[in-house]
Amino acid sequence: DAGVIQSPRHEVTEMGQEVTLRCKPISGHDYLFWYRQTMMRGLELLIYFNNNVPIDDSGMPEDRFSAKMPNASFSTLKIQPSEPRDSAVYFCASRGMNQPQHFGDGTRLSIL
């Protein structure tokens, strides 16, 4: 079975540019999570969806961050405009009811 698929794997861009990260969850999973991982702050939950509906976005750091889930098989995390402090590894994870979370391989984002 295919796992959680994230794209791109690496992204390098200049500050001020728009960045879009993409995620395809495991088929049948009804929860989707976006995390950010840095050395300083560890693994932080940004936002999560249940049945394509955003449930808790309290972890989204600023209005520059937004996330959507237009259907059960696709989600995006957008940063506009990007800043150097947004550099991190961004993970998407999904799970079914009462199941453990499965993580994608992440997107390593560098903002210059």
Add this chain to the structure above:
Amino acid sequence: GQSLEQPSEVTAVEGAIVQINCTYQTSGFYGLSWYQQHDGGAPTFLSYNGLDGLEETGRFSSFLSRSDSYGYLLLQELQMKDSASYFCAVRTSGYSTLTFGKGTMLLVSP
């Protein structure tokens, strides 16, 4: 809110046994999970404890004491490939999310 404490680094040799501890402070505790992450890779699920006691999965075991707000991950017959970061994570009742500790880097040497 929730807080979790785990050692930042643990070292051991091949074939040895190592225990990684995790203490937590949270309201409405529901369960404790453990994840493994190799450098630059995806965190992968190892085990879950919802009740007190020991859960065993091959060379890995996980323990929970709800009264002590404490759990640990036990790795036996260590192999070089076990060198990775290990995260404990709590789930609180009424929430669908996990709060992760800062992780313990395990270094296994020959």
